[in-house]
Amino acid sequence: MKKAGHVPGTIAAIILFIIFIISCNKLQPDHPQTGLETPRENLPDESAIKTYADSINQLIPALEKEVSLVYSSGDRSFSITKYMNNSLPVLYIEKVNSGDGNTEKRYYIKKDKLLLYQVSSAPYNVVQSKALINAYFRNNILFYTEQKKAGDNTGPEKNPFIQTGPEPKDPLHDIPSMEDALNQRGKFNLVFDGITEYPKAKYLILSRDELNAFRAVIRVDKEDDLIKELSSNPGRYDGVKLDLKWDVTDDNEAVYKGGGLKRNKQ
Numbered sequence: 097m098k099k100a101g102h103v104p105g106t107i108a109a110i111i112l113f114i115i116f117i118i119s120c121n122k123l124q125p126d127h128p129q130t131g132l133e134t135p136r137e138n139l140p141d142e143s144a145i146k147t148y149a150d151s152i153n154q155l156i157p158a159l160e161k162e163v164s165l166v167y168s169s170g171d172r173s174f175s176i177t178k179y180m181n182n183s184l185p186v187l188y189i190e191k192v193n194s195g196d197g198n199t200e201k202r203y204y205i206k207k208d209k210l211l212l213y214q215v216s217s218a219p220y221n222v223v224q225s226k227a228l229i230n231a232y233f234r235n236n237i238l239f240y241t242e243q244k245k246a247g248d249n250t251g252p253e254k255n256p257f258i259q260t261g262p263e264p265k266d267p268l269h270d271i272p273s274m275e276d277a278l279n280q281r282g283k284f285n286l287v288f289d290g291i292t293e294y295p296k297a298k299y300l301i302l303s304r305d306e307l308n309a310f311r312a313v314i315r316v317d318k319e320d321d322l323i324k325e326l327s328s329n330p331g332r333y334d335g336v337k338l339d340l341k342w343d344v345t346d347d348n349e350a351v352y353k354g355g356g357l358k359r360n361k362q
Contacts, residue, residue, distance in 0.1 A: 152179070164277045291327050
């Protein structure tokens with residue numbers, strides 16, 4: 097027969113074992129990227145993210161596309177292009193022209209989360225300063241940044257990437273503003289501000305009656321009834337919202353493709 101004094105010791109050992117197991121289960125990292133059931137899918141490394149971005153680049157001709165107007169302020173102008181697959185965004189591209197040079201920013205998206213933020217810059221007449229930056233994200237959190245620049249006689253594509261510190265800006269904050277630009281909302285809600293004519297071109301001007309407001313200039317290659325009406329009576333339509341269609345050229349210039357009046361002043 098077992099001695100009664102041994103039972104409490106056995107129970108105590110079991111209790112300690114249970115506490116140990118519970119403690120181990122709680123000792124999980126607090127990082128938001130942990131605890132995922134499919135780490136291979138949800139925690140991709142740089143190579144997997146590059147592969148995803150390359151696949152999106154290959155699919156661009158087949159993806160749905162939205163293009164913003166070309167907005168300008170001072171010596172800076174930019175346009176936004178959004179590519180979608182089944183109506184879900186997979187890539188935003190922002191093209192910027194300024195007095196310093198040209199910059200292209202790419203935001204690769206998967207399941208509404210940013211995976212790769214890519215910036216390529218090309219200052220005017222300064223080959224050595226051309227640069228490409230890749231910033232990699234997991235669950236919208238930056239985990240790795242790399243950069244390469246052009247050498248004296250080579251473009252940046254021939255030089256290796258080197259690891260760098262994180263970008264000071266948060267590219268996630270750009271996406272709502274890009275959506276506003278695409279949908280002409282908020283500060284991008286521009287109205288008719290006139291038509292400018294030159295010997296070889298005519299331009300439709302959109303703006304707002306505000307300090308430092310954005311402007312959008314649309315080249316008119318072929319007049320239709322709307323353009324004829326606006327040209328004949330510009331004062332009548334001052335401040336009127338227009339329903340326009342346009343394309344954006346490789347040189348980041350908007351070209352008029354048709355339109356009508358919404359007749360609601362902003």
